[in-house]
Amino acid sequence: MSDIADILIVGSGASGAAAAWSLAHVPGVKVVCLEQGAATLPEHYPSIAADWELRRQDSYNPSPNVRRLPADYPIDDSSSPIAIANYNAVGGSTILYSGHFPRFHPSDFRTKSLDGVGDDWPLSYAELLPFFKQNEGMMGVAGLVGDTANPDYDNLLPPVPLGPVGRRIGDAFNKLGWHWWPSYSAINTHKHQGRAPCVNLGPCNTGCPQGAKASVDRTYWPAAKAMGVALMPHARVSHITLDAAGRASGALYIDADGREHHVTARMVVLACNGIGTPRLLLNSKCPAFPNGLANDTGLVGKNLMLHPLGFVEGVFEEDLHSSLGPHGCCLLSQQFYETDRDRGFVRGYTMQVLRGAPAVETATAGLLRRQISIGKNHHRDFGRVFNRTAGIAIITEDLPETHNSVELDPTTRDSNGLPGVKIRYTLSENSRKMLKHGIETGRQVFEAAGGKVISAVSPVRHTGWHLMGTVRMGDKADNSVVNRHGQTHSVKNLFVVDSSIFVTAGAVNPVATAQALTLYICDHIKRNLSTLL
Amino acid sequence: MVDQILDTIIPQDEALGLPSAARINFDAYCAQYGIQDLVARYGNLVELTAEAKLGKPFRHLDADERFAIITATSAKNFRLYSSFVIHVMRAYYTHKQVLSQIGSGAVPPFPTGNIIDQGDWDLLEPVYERGPIYRAIEDFS
Ligand SMILES: Cc1cc2nc3c(=O)[nH]c(=O)nc-3n(C[C@H](O)[C@H](O)[C@H](O)COP(=O)(O)OP(=O)(O)OC[C@H]3O[C@@H](n4cnc5c(N)ncnc54)[C@H](O)[C@@H]3O)c2cc1C
Ligand code: SF4
Numbered sequence: 001m002s003d004i005a006d007i008l009i010v011g012s013g014a015s016g017a018a019a020a021w022s023l024a025h026v027p028g029v030k031v032v033c034l035e036q037g038a039a040t041l042p043e044h045y046p047s048i049a050a051d052w053e054l055r056r057q058d059s060y061n062p063s064p065n066v067r068r069l070p071a072d073y074p075i076d077d078s079s080s081p082i083a084i085a086n087y088n089a090v091g092g093s094t095i096l097y098s099g100h101f102p103r104f105h106p107s108d109f110r111t112k113s114l115d116g117v118g119d120d121w122p123l124s125y126a127e128l129l130p131f132f133k134q135n136e137g138m139m140g141v142a143g144l145v146g147d148t149a150n151p152d153y154d155n156l157l158p159p160v161p162l163g164p165v166g167r168r169i170g171d172a173f174n175k176l177g178w179h180w181w182p183s184y185s186a187i188n189t190h191k192h193q194g195r196a197p198c199v200n201l202g203p204c205n206t207g208c209p210q211g212a213k214a215s216v217d218r219t220y221w222p223a224a225k226a227m228g229v230a231l232m233p234h235a236r237v238s239h240i241t242l243d244a245a246g247r248a249s250g251a252l253y254i255d256a257d258g259r260e261h262h263v264t265a266r267m268v269v270l271a272c273n274g275i276g277t278p279r280l281l282l283n284s285k286c287p288a289f290p291n292g293l294a295n296d297t298g299l300v301g302k303n304l305m306l307h308p309l310g311f312v313e314g315v316f317e318e319d320l321h322s323s324l325g326p327h328g329c330c331l332l333s334q335q336f337y338e339t340d341r342d343r344g345f346v347r348g349y350t351m352q353v354l355r356g357a358p359a360v361e362t363a364t365a366g367l368l369r370r371q372i373s374i375g376k377n378h379h380r381d382f383g384r385v386f387n388r389t390a391g392i393a394i395i396t397e398d399l400p401e402t403h404n405s406v407e408l409d410p411t412t413r414d415s416n417g418l419p420g421v422k423i424r425y426t427l428s429e430n431s432r433k434m435l436k437h438g439i440e441t442g443r444q445v446f447e448a449a450g451g452k453v454i455s456a457v458s459p460v461r462h463t464g465w466h467l468m469g470t471v472r473m474g475d476k477a478d479n480s481v482v483n484r485h486g487q488t489h490s491v492k493n494l495f496v497v498d499s500s501i502f503v504t505a506g507a508v509n510p511v512a513t514a515q516a517l518t519l520y521i522c523d524h525i526k527r528n529l530s531t532l533l
Numbered sequence: 534m535v536d537q538i539l540d541t542i543i544p545q546d547e548a549l550g551l552p553s554a555a556r557i558n559f560d561a562y563c564a565q566y567g568i569q570d571l572v573a574r575y576g577n578l579v580e581l582t583a584e585a586k587l588g589k590p591f592r593h594l595d596a597d598e599r600f601a602i603i604t605a606t607s608a609k610n611f612r613l614y615s616s617f618v619i620h621v622m623r624a625y626y627t628h629k630q631v632l633s634q635i636g637s638g639a640v641p642p643f644p645t646g647n648i649i650d651q652g653d654w655d656l657l658e659p660v661y662e663r664g665p666i667y668r669a670i671e672d673f674s
Contacts, residue, residue, distance in 0.1 A: 158651075
């Protein structure tokens with residue numbers, strides 16, 4: 001592989017893949033992507049085996065601190081009530097994501113003007129709209145048009161089936177007079193873009209061997225590679241380099257054998273996620289930026305937002321086959337999404353209905369909660385829970401606060417000797433009130449559905465999978481790191497395209513919005529290439 | 534003796550077609566997860582508890598007595614007891630015959646998959662009738 005690129009992308013996950021595909025459309029421009037992880041093999045995903053629930057617990061575990069694969073870096077989240085989840089491989093965290101794919105609402109881009117909190121984004125929902133649509137076409141999104149909480153959908157694949165459990169809960173929302181809608185799911189329900197339809201395995205969070213879930217190794221990457229993008233796995237970037245004029249000149253990376261190389265590039269685009277991107281910038285210290293690249297304001301790594309999550313689980317008397325079907329994609333409610341100050345907090349949350357727990361999880365959790373006994377009553381007790389449960393995840397909007405942060409941790413090292421990171425995060429009073437409200441409304445839903453709540457927890461610890469805000473975007477160089485086009489204020493040919501540039505977090509899973517933003521930024525880059533390169 | 538412990542924790546249920554935990558090749562699971570030492574330690578705890586409480590080896594007890602002894606081990610060493618029982622659950626609920634009988638769909642899930650009925654979208658009519666609930670903002674047309 002040549003060590004010269006026109007555009008160098010770092011990170012091959014949700015945003016890096018979308019960037020690679022978009023930028024590959026420029027004739028004559030060589031795009032290279034460096035990815036620290038390996039390419040996964042769908043034929044090795046856990047759900048090919050009966051013991052998939054056990055196989056998912058090590059190398060497909062969402063916690064990097066449990067997996068400890070060579071591509072992972074240590075994340076000390078002991079000073080946070082929420083532990084970080086990710087996946088470092090070709091396709092990034094989309095290998096494990098659920099594919100729940102709602103967009104931000106128009107109001108999410110105007111939290112300061114509307115509610116006096118957070119900040120307004122320097123761009124609007126309307127400006128992102130064409131890119132939402134372009135992205136959804138590439139990823140393949142199932143759902144139903146006509147949602148009263150989400151404007152402007154006009155072309156979706158048929159929705160993922162609700163199944164008996166979804167109907168039961170949808171009916172409960174109707175009884176309460178609350179909004180609900182089938183999930184926006186980045187899951188093929190028909191053959192789409194050459195990928196097969198979903199066969200309702202269930203464990204989408206362990207990788208989809210069917211290829212129905214839109215992980216970007218199956219969507220953007222084949223197309224980007226066909227257009228000539230060079231994707232290099234096992235290439236961990238340690239440092240973004242600058243030339244004498246203060247422009248990004250490429251990156252140093254370490255290959256699988258521990259050898260260091262330099263790729264020279266005319267533009268560098270970062271897509272390492274809300275933890276990996278600030279980590280790389282903070283690691284890239286140089287005389288011009290002694291506190292980390294583009295960190296003149298000290299904002300790199302600050303304002304971490306994680307969507308604190310509450311969880312209510314209920315059980316029904318009837319067998320609803322609830323463990324079958326895409327676990328995270330069933331239906332959602334946005335009844336409490338927009339601000340209503342009478343609730344005692346600003347902003348709001350999405351209720352994402354999750355299907356029932358699989359067998360091992362049902363048995364072990366039931367045992368620990370003393371709902372399932374051992375001995376002669378074991379089968380009776382197990383049968384009263386398994387396939388009869390459902391969960392409601394309360395995805396809350398946390399606001400940007402500078403003390404919630406990612407910083408380098410000199411006490412830990414990855415497999416190449418680079419420092420790990422330390423997370424500091426505390427729940428705000430607003431988030432606490434929102435979680436409490438969400439847990440209460442979740443309970444009401446189960447009550448209306450004729451179910452019994454068996455567990456209600458908030459915040460759930462191992463749910464830090466939405467990583468946002470740590471390289472924030474803004475018009476002013478004194479309170480942001482990148483401008484509305486993802487371009488760092490201080491290094492003109494250095495761009496950031498992942499959700500670390502989010503100004504606020506919205507209250508939905510971020511990928512639909514993050515990828516739309518990536519495509520929006522790449523569109524700007526393509527239009528202005530002659531002045532940027 | 535391990536078989537008797539397993540059989541006490543999850544006995545066979547003929548009506549449901551479910552085997553005893555002693556019939557799921559627990560040995561292979563133990564070898565795969567390297568828990569032979571834990572199993573030996575738990576077996577020892579069971580034996581000591583049986584001798585202390587009933588003055589007999591575990592294998593000479595009847596079904597009710599065995600259940601009482603297994604339950605008593607949880608008070609003596611909860612950590613060891615719960616680790617062992619959780620391993621039994623993990624082994625049991627990943628066994629093909631068990632999964633097929635409890636209604637967990639295709640075993641393994643891939644490639645066969647499962648059929649779920651699409652449902653009736655008329656259920657959304659009341660939501661639709663209440664009209665838009667997102668906030669309209671100025672720069673959004
Ligand atoms: C279990 C789980 C479930 C989720 N479910 C959903 C969901 O339903 N809907 C949703 O919207 N979101 C979901 N998410 C979150 C979603 O996956 C992420 O928000 C999204 O993938 C982030 O995209 P990204 O491109 O910013 O980063 P990633 O997809 O994480 O990709 C970043 C890539 O950069 C690479 N990298 C990092 N540092 C370096 C370096 N120094 N050198 C080279 N490469 C580097 C990493 O190895 C990684 O592959 C989920 C996440 C998890 C873990
Ligand atoms: S449920 Fe569908 S999307 Fe999920 S893993 Fe199975 S086939 Fe893939």
